Amino acid sequence: MCGIVGFTGTKNPAQITVALKSIANRGRDEDSIFSQNNINLGMTRLSIVDLQPKLFPMRYKHYVLVYNGEIYNYAHLKSKLEKAGITFRSKNDGEVILPLFDRYKEKAFAMLDGMFAIAIYDTRRQKLYLARDKMGEKPLYYTQYQDQLYFASELKAVLKLTPRRDLNHAVLGEYLSQGFVFAPHTLVNNVFCLKRGQCVCYSQTTQSFTRHEYWSSPISTLAPHSSTSDLIDELEGLLDTTVKSRLMADVPIGTFLSGGIDSSLITFFATIYKKDVNTYSVTFPHHPKNDERIFAQKASQWLSTRHHEIVCTPSSVKPIVENIGSLIDHPISDPACLPTYLLAHEARKAVKVVLTGEGADEIFGGYHHYWKELLAHKFKNSFGGKILQPATALLAKKFGRLQKITTTLATHYNTQGIFNAQEVTLLLGHPSSLIMPGILTKYSLTNPLLGMQLTDMTGYLPEQLFMKVDKMTMANNLEARAPFVSPDIVAFGLALPEYLKAGLFQGKWLLKKIAEKHFPKYMVWRPKHGFTLPLGEWLNGELSFVLRELTLLLPSVNYLNPGYYHNLIEGHRGGKANHADKIWTLYVLLKWMHEYKIKD
Known part of the structure; x- marks a missing residue:
């Protein structure tokens, strides 16, 4: 996993170095720069596959590549390219991208099974290509300013490179309602985020964009003769193959294990191929409605993993809350950012990669x-x-x-x-x-x-859940992978009939039938337990400074109704209602605006 930055225009290695420093959290193993007339590219690397230095930026013919992510089917693609006479100098998965792009242009991105944010510069045609992976696991922001294109893995690097600071009022209501903003828009005017499965081409000659979606969610139906037992076996085979491919690494790997069906299945398949897997879960002492420790402990014991419990309390998350404006990079209002940060921080002490269960609810109807x-x-x-x-x-x-x-x-x-x-x-x-x-x-x-x-799968998953995981894990120099969103599993899940997904009071029925084969039934058929925390109570206790700070920050913005938000805060403080989600949504927005000097 890595961070990438770049801009077209005059050679300026000093500026690209400054931008790289702003996203150093994404990769502390090595910084690489490619700077010449017309293009400046930078990459901060977290070495995962083939740890040798000086692999990036990669060059092939007249192309230059910087890239954030992993290509899980690179061995298959590499074999095909080698048969076509192409030679490789490393074992790094990213090396297949440029020869593939040389042959197939933008169609090459659809051939990649992986998570990625890619930037390719064609020195001959003076064109810059940007691409985001099919399900949106990795973000990529960009803007055009003074006839040049600027891009980065994190919004803060784009803000470092340009004076863009105006709040995008057109999507403010969307953020307040959803807790995120649908790509391609962001909360900064004229700064955009690539949509999942999208490619952007910028021509320096014409100073113009072309955008197209190289991939969309496959919509089909299963063969009518498929029996339920056949479907269970087929999905189990897909999960086995997918998790195995996501274990590709030359560094230690662990899993986030909540004890729920999704993370438990991912961990089960991981333990087939890895011994002594490190697993991580969060506990909420004195809050049984939020605490899943007993389920995580039982899953860990059943699978014989090395389990680590991270205690989540108001005091442990207080420093994260105080710095949420900078950590979040672009506002998302999910309070689960707090325990996710704690998980990532602890996991990074022993591993460089974790597998997670994101995507299963969307694909298999779990909500x-x-x-x-x-x-x-x-x-x-x-x-x-x-x-x-x-x-x-x-x-x-x-x-x-x-x-x-x-x-x-x-x-x-x-949602x-x-x-x-x-x-x-x-x-x-x-x-x-x-x-x-x-x-x-x-x-x-x-x-x-x-x-x-x-x-x-267009909004909530890529623009909230994956953004949360990316920003909180990368803040700790940790890579997270989500096996459930492999293209094969997505196609399979969407094609399932309704009764095998969101049945009455029971979602993810087919996944649970697979889990029955590997876990006791009482672990499989328990009620769904979301990844939540007792934020409402904490805001009236040790985190009450959030209410005080919000009261001070709110008058500084001109577009919010003071009467309404004062009633909101006082209603929560007085115990009349639990407005934790609303208060947190406003707090994240205003802390972010203050941190990056966003103008309203």
């Missing part, structure tokens, strides 16, 4: 809100639902409830729902359009589950 939406959809379209529609519409209008059965999925669906549309209007003083991807409209009537899955 509670999926089956709730499906129940509402079925009721709304039933005979009784149609008869009761006038009455439910009246109740919804009067009490602001029952939206699930009175409006279309595309109108009300919100997070931090501030609803009415609350956003009260906070901002004007209505704010919360536009969901068109994919939800396309499938909301015919296949609502698929519509929700694809929407979450």
Whole structure:
């Protein structure tokens, strides 16, 4: 794993060095620079595969590469290229990228099974190509300023290179509602984030962009003759193969193990190929509703791993909270950033890579809100639902409830729902359009589950969950890999019929049937337990400084309704309601704005 930065224009190694220092946390093993007329590229490396120095920036013919990520199918691609007469000088997975690009241009990115943010400069044609991986595990930001293109793995490096500082009010409502911003937009005007599966080409000759999506989520159906037992065996085989490929490394690897079905399965397959696997989980003393330690302990004992428990308390997260503006880099409002940072910090003492369970809920229908939406959809379209529609519409209008059965999925669906549309209007003083991807409209009537899955795989997964994992692990110089989002598993999961995913009160049914083969049933069929923390209680206790600091920060911005946010804070402080998610969302935004001097 690494960090990359770059810009077109006059040779300026000093400026690229400054930008590299701002993302040194992403790789402390080696810094590399390529600087000549028309292009400046930099890379800070966390050595994982082939640890020899001076491999980057890589060059092939008239191409130069800097890259952040891992290519898991590089051995297969390398073999094909060698048969075509191409020779290699290392065992690094990134070395296949340029010869592949030379042959197939942007189509090459679709051939890569991996996580990556790639920058390729064509010195002959004076074109710069940027690409983000298929599922969005690795971020890549860019902007055009004074006829030159600037890019980096982290937003703060782009801000280091350019004077971009204006808040993007157009997506502020989106952030307040969702807790993240859908790519390609960011909260900084005229600074963009590549969408997952997207490639951008910038021509220095014409000073223009071309953008296209080289990959999209595969939508197909399974062969009608596939039995449930066949599907279980097929998925188990895919998981085995995928996890094995994600163990590719010349450094120690561990796993984040919460004791839930996703991380337990990933760890099970890892232990087939690795002995004495280090596993890590968070505990919340005195908060049994949040604490999964007993499940993590049982999973670790069952799999004979070297388990490490990290205690998460207000005092242990206080330094992270105080520095959240700089750590978060671009606002995401997930409080799970705090325990994720603690996990990464502890894991880095023994390993350089961890496997995680991200993506399983989106791909296999694990979220509670999926089956709730499906129940509402079925009721709304039933005979009784149609008869009761006038009455439910009246109740919804009067009490602001029952939206699930009175409006279309595309109108009300919100993965997070931090501030609803009415609350956003009260906070901002004007209505704010919360536009969901068109994919939800396309499938909301015919296949609502698929519509929700694809929407979450477009926004929530890449722009919140993967951003959280990337920023918190990379802050600790640790690489995280998510086996569930391999292209083969994604295609398989999306093709499953609804009843094998979001069944009544039980999501991820097929995954649980696989887990039954390797774990006791009581570990498999327990209720889903999200990765949450008792933030509401902590904000009225040892973290109460957040409320005080927020009260001081809020008057400095002109676009928020003071009456509304004061009531919000006082309501939480007085115990009238738990507004922790709303308060945290505002706190992260304002701390980030203060840290990077973002102008409203």
